[in-house]
Amino acid sequence: MEKQRFSVTYSITTETSTEKEARHKAFDICVEQTVEFPYELITDTFIREEVVGRFEAFKRDAKDKRRFIVEISYHNHTVGKELSQFLNVLFGNTSLKPGIKIESIRLSGALAGYFKGPRFGISGVKKLTGSRSAPLLCSAIKPMGQSPRELASLAEKFALGCVDIIKDDHGLSDQPFAPFKARIAAVSEAVRNAVKKTGKKTLYAPNVTADTTDEVMARARFAKKSGASALVISGALAGFGTVRRLSTDKSLNLPVLLHPAFTGSFTAHSESGISHFALFGQLARICGADISIFPNFGGRFSFSKEACKAVMAGCKTPMHSIKPALPGPGGGMSVESMREMKKFYGSDAVFLIGGGLFRHKDGITGSCREVRERLG
Amino acid sequence: MEKQRFSVTYSITTETSTEKEARHKAFDICVEQTVEFPYELITDTFIREEVVGRFEAFKRDAKDKRRFIVEISYHNHTVGKELSQFLNVLFGNTSLKPGIKIESIRLSGALAGYFKGPRFGISGVKKLTGSRSAPLLCSAIKPMGQSPRELASLAEKFALGCVDIIKDDHGLSDQPFAPFKARIAAVSEAVRNAVKKTGKKTLYAPNVTADTTDEVMARARFAKKSGASALVISGALAGFGTVRRLSTDKSLNLPVLLHPAFTGSFTAHSESGISHFALFGQLARICGADISIFPNFGGRFSFSKEACKAVMAGCKTPMHSIKPALPGPGGGMSVESMREMKKFYGSDAVFLIGGGLFRHKDGITGSCREVRERLG
Numbered sequence: 066m067e068k069q070r071f072s073v074t075y076s077i078t079t080e081t082s083t084e085k086e087a088r089h090k091a092f093d094i095c096v097e098q099t100v101e102f103p104y105e106l107i108t109d110t111f112i113r114e115e116v117v118g119r120f121e122a123f124k125r126d127a128k129d130k131r132r133f134i135v136e137i138s139y140h141n142h143t144v145g146k147e148l149s150q151f152l153n154v155l156f157g158n159t160s161l162k163p164g165i166k167i168e169s170i171r172l173s174g175a176l177a178g179y180f181k182g183p184r185f186g187i188s189g190v191k192k193l194t195g196s197r198s199a200p201l202l203c204s205a206i207k208p209m210g211q212s213p214r215e216l217a218s219l220a221e222k223f224a225l226g227c228v229d230i231i232k233d234d235h236g237l238s239d240q241p242f243a244p245f246k247a248r249i250a251a252v253s254e255a256v257r258n259a260v261k262k263t264g265k266k267t268l269y270a271p272n273v274t275a276d277t278t279d280e281v282m283a284r285a286r287f288a289k290k291s292g293a294s295a296l297v298i299s300g301a302l303a304g305f306g307t308v309r310r311l312s313t314d315k316s317l318n319l320p321v322l323l324h325p326a327f328t329g330s331f332t333a334h335s336e337s338g339i340s341h342f343a344l345f346g347q348l349a350r351i352c353g354a355d356i357s358i359f360p361n362f363g364g365r366f367s368f369s370k371e372a373c374k375a376v377m378a379g380c381k382t383p384m385h386s387i388k389p390a391l392p393g394p395g396g397g398m399s400v401e402s403m404r405e406m407k408k409f410y411g412s413d414a415v416f417l418i419g420g421g422l423f424r425h426k427d428g429i430t431g432s433c434r435e436v437r438e439r440l441g
Numbered sequence: 442m443e444k445q446r447f448s449v450t451y452s453i454t455t456e457t458s459t460e461k462e463a464r465h466k467a468f469d470i471c472v473e474q475t476v477e478f479p480y481e482l483i484t485d486t487f488i489r490e491e492v493v494g495r496f497e498a499f500k501r502d503a504k505d506k507r508r509f510i511v512e513i514s515y516h517n518h519t520v521g522k523e524l525s526q527f528l529n530v531l532f533g534n535t536s537l538k539p540g541i542k543i544e545s546i547r548l549s550g551a552l553a554g555y556f557k558g559p560r561f562g563i564s565g566v567k568k569l570t571g572s573r574s575a576p577l578l579c580s581a582i583k584p585m586g587q588s589p590r591e592l593a594s595l596a597e598k599f600a601l602g603c604v605d606i607i608k609d610d611h612g613l614s615d616q617p618f619a620p621f622k623a624r625i626a627a628v629s630e631a632v633r634n635a636v637k638k639t640g641k642k643t644l645y646a647p648n649v650t651a652d653t654t655d656e657v658m659a660r661a662r663f664a665k666k667s668g669a670s671a672l673v674i675s676g677a678l679a680g681f682g683t684v685r686r687l688s689t690d691k692s693l694n695l696p697v698l699l700h701p702a703f704t705g706s707f708t709a710h711s712e713s714g715i716s717h718f719a720l721f722g723q724l725a726r727i728c729g730a731d732i733s734i735f736p737n738f739g740g741r742f743s744f745s746k747e748a749c750k751a752v753m754a755g756c757k758t759p760m761h762s763i764k765p766a767l768p769g770p771g772g773g774m775s776v777e778s779m780r781e782m783k784k785f786y787g788s789d790a791v792f793l794i795g796g797g798l799f800r801h802k803d804g805i806t807g808s809c810r811e812v813r814e815r816l817g
C-alpha cells in the first residue's frame with residue numbers, strides 16, 4: 066500500500082454467499098465513504114483513481130461462507146488532519162448499511178503522526194504509579210448522590226489501601242449532589258493527605274466529560290490545579306476529538322482513561338458495527354487513551370473472553386508511532402478473581418474493581434490491600 | 442410521574458420469556474444507569490428512593506412474548522444540566538448490555554428548558570426558505586476531491602434551479618483539495634450571485650463538523666460571515682453537546698441540519714440500541730436539530746418504511762417547549778419518486794436528492810426545476 070494511503074478491513078456479510086454480491090457491496094463502500102456520488106459520472110482521473118476507496122485485498126472468510134473480508138484503502142487527503150473526518154471516512158454513512166463491520170485499521174505513518182495517540186502509554190502510566198510489575202488496581206468513587214465529603218472519605222480509604230488509580234465513577238459529572246469543583250477539590254485533598262501517609266503513588270482521575278471541548282478543558286485544568294493526576298472521559302459522550310484534544314494538551318500532561326459509555330451499540334451486532342479490537346483497542350489509542358476501559362467477561366456485562374482478548378490485542382498492536390495503551394477491564398472483578406484475571410490479562414493491564422471491594426470483611430482499605438497482595 | 446423526573450421506555454428482550462427475568466434486567470438498568478453500586482449496600486434513603494431509577498410502567502410486548510416494555514424514571518438531578526450526562530443516564534453503560542433498546546424518551550419540563558431544542562423548527566425553517574407549503578428540496582455539493590471553484594459552480598447550478606437548501610456533502614471538511622475557508626468563501630459567493638438572479642430564498646449550509654467545539658464554532662462564524670445561511674454537522678463525529686452549542690448560539694442564529702454519519706450502529710440491531718423514533722427524532726431535536734437527516738427507504742440504505750415513519754413521528758411528537766423538526770430523508774430519492782415521497786412524508790419534510798439530479802436530460806438546473814414542479 067502506498068505511503069499516502071491508510072486502510073480499513075471490513076467484513077461483509079452477504080445474503081447470497083456470492084463473491085459477486087460481496088464485491089458489489091465492497092465497491093459501494095469505496096464510493097460511499099469518499100465521493101458519495103455516481104461513480105460513472107465522475108470524469109476527473111485523480112478523483113476516480115485516488116479519492117475513491119481502493120481494493121487492497123479480498124477473500125472469503127474461512128469459517129463463514131456468507132462472509133467476506135475486504136481491505137479498502139483511502140488517500141490521507143480524504144481525512145485532512147482531523148479525527149472526526151477520519152471516523153467519517155472509516156464508517157460514516159456505511160455504519161447505516163447492514164452487514165458491514167470494521168474489523169481492523171491500518172494507519173498510515175502520516176495519520177499516526179497527526180493523531181499522536183496516548184502521551185504516556187503502558188510504560189508511562191506504569192512509571193507514574195511507581196513502576197510495579199503487577200497489573201494496576203483502579204477503584205471508582207460512587208454512588209452518585211453522595212456529597213463531596215462522602216466521596217472524599219471513600220477516596221481516602223482507597224488511597225490508604227494503596228490502589229494505583231482512584232477514578233470518579235463516569236456517572237459523576239456536575240450534579241447538585243456534588244458540583245464538579247467542590248467534589249474535585251474535596252477528593253483531591255483527601256487523596257493527597259492519604260498519599261502522604263502511605264508514600265504510594267496513587268493517581269486520582271476525575272471525570273471531565275462535559276458538553277463542549279472548552280468545558281472539558283476548563284474542568285481538566287481545574288482538576289490539575291486541585292491536584293488530580295489523571296483524567297477520565299467518555300468519548301462517545303464528549304466527542305472523540307475532544308478526547309484527543311485532552312490527551313495532546315501539553316500544559317495538562319496527564320494520562321487519560323477512556324470510558325466506553327454509550328459505545329455499546331458499536332459492538333452489539335456480530336455482522337455490523339466495529340470490532341472490539343478496532344473500537345476499544347485501535348480507535349481508543351488513536352483518540353489518545355492511555356487506559357482503555359471496557360466491560361470484562363464473566364461479570365454483569367456480556368463480553369466474551371474472546372472479545373476481551375481482542376481488546377487487549379488492539380491495545381498493543383503496532384501502529385507506527387502510536388504507543389500501546391493499557392487495557393482496563395471492569396465489571397465482574399472480585400477480590401477472589403484477581404489471580405485468574407492476572408493470568409488472563411498479564412501484568413500490562415489495569416483492573417477496575419468496584420462493588421467487590423465493598424463486600425470484604427476487613428472493610429475497603431483491607432480489601433484493597435488484599436487485592437494488591439493477590440496481584441503480586 | 443413527578444415533575445422533577447424524566448423517563449425512558451426501554452424494550453427488554455429476555456432469554457426465558459419470563460416476567461422474573463425482565464424485572465431483574467429492568468432493575469439492573471435502574472441501578473446501572475445511576476449509582477452503579479450494589480443496591481443492598483446503599484443506606485442513604487434519598488439515594489435509594491430518588492437517585493436510583495424507578496419503575497413507572499412494566500408490560501409484556503403484545504407481539505413478542507420474549508419482549509417486555511419498561512418505563513424507568515430518573516431524577517433531573519442525575520443529569521444536572523448537561524446533554525452529555527443526559528445521554529449517559531439514558532444509555533451509558535446499559536448500551537454495553539445485550540437485549541436492551543431505548544424505545545422513547547419522556548422529558549421533564551425542566552430538562553426541555555435546559556436543552557432548548559431547535560431554534561427554528563419546522564415553521565422557522567419554512568419561513569427562511571420562503572414559506573412555500575410544499576416539502577423543501579435540498580441538494581448536496583460533491584464529490585470530495587473537487588476544487589472550491591468546481592464545487593461553487595455546482596452550487597450555482599442548484600441555486601439557479603431554485604432548490605431550497607444547498608448543503609455541503611458531509612464528507613467535505615478541511616481537505617487539501619478544498620480547504621474549508623476557500624471552499625466556503627467560493628460557494629457562498631456563487632450562491633449569493635445566483636440568488637440575485639432567481640429571487641428565491643435558497644439557503645447554503647456548509648459542513649462545520651470538526652474535532653473540537655471551538656473549531657466547530659470558529660468555522661460556523663466564518664461561514665456566517667461569508668454569507669452561509671444554515672449549517673450541517675454530524676453529531677456522532679463532532680459530539681452531541683457541540684451540536685447543541687451550535688444550535689443555541691445567539692450570535693450565529695442559523696438553522697442546523699443534523700447528519701447521521703457514524704450513528705448507524707445504534708439502529709442496526711432490532712433488540713439493542715436506540716429506536717429510529719428516539720434517535721433520529723427525539724434525540725436529534727434535543728441536540729438542537731432543525732432538520733434531522735436520515736436514510737430514506739427504498740434507496741441504497743436499508744431503512745424500512747416503518748422506520749422512516751417512526752423518524753417522522755419522533756420529529757414531531759410533543760416534548761414540552763421543544764419545537765418539532767423537519768425530517769430530512771436522503772438516499773433513493775429520484776426526480777420520478779418525488780410525488781410518492783410527498784404522499785409518504787407530507788409537506789413538512791426536506792427531501793435530500795443527490796445523484797438523481799445529475800442523471801437528468803436537462804442538466805442540473807433543469808432537473809431541480811422539474812423536481813420543484815412535481816413537489817407542487
